[in-house]
Amino acid sequence: MAFSVHVNMERCTGCGNCVIACPVDALELYTVDPATKEKIYAVKNGKSIHLDVKAELCAGCGVCVNACPYDVIRLSGKGARIPSEA
Numbered sequence: 710m711a712f713s714v715h716v717n718m719e720r721c722t723g724c725g726n727c728v729i730a731c732p733v734d735a736l737e738l739y740t741v742d743p744a745t746k747e748k749i750y751a752v753k754n755g756k757s758i759h760l761d762v763k764a765e766l767c768a769g770c771g772v773c774v775n776a777c778p779y780d781v782i783r784l785s786g787k788g789a790r791i792p793s794e795a
């Protein structure tokens with residue numbers, strides 16, 4: 710795996726900006742139904758439970774890092790485009 714995307718889920722609001730922004734659809738945001746344990750592709754109460762990163766798809770472009778309004782995504786890996794600190 711070339712790149713690693715880490716999301717601080719304590720601070721993620723589930724806004725979905727990163728999912729929309731990712732050019733290769735490597736991010737998946739969902740909640741889990743407490744009864745059926747099935748994935749629900751909608752955010753409940755503005756809060757996501759899971760943000761999955763399909764690392765095999767990730768191109769290390771850094772778009773998701775820039776797209777997150779709460780600055781909770783960190784990208785690492787050789788050649789990753791890590792945005793400079795603003």
Ligand code: SF4
Pocket residue numbers: 714730731732733734735736762766767768769770771772773774784
């Ligand atoms: S770094 Fe780029 S390819 Fe990887 S998850 Fe973020 S937006 Fe998608």
Ligand code: SF4
Pocket residue numbers: 716720721722723724725726727728738760776777778779780781782
């Ligand atoms: S853009 Fe940031 S706050 Fe919004 S879902 Fe992605 S990681 Fe969470």
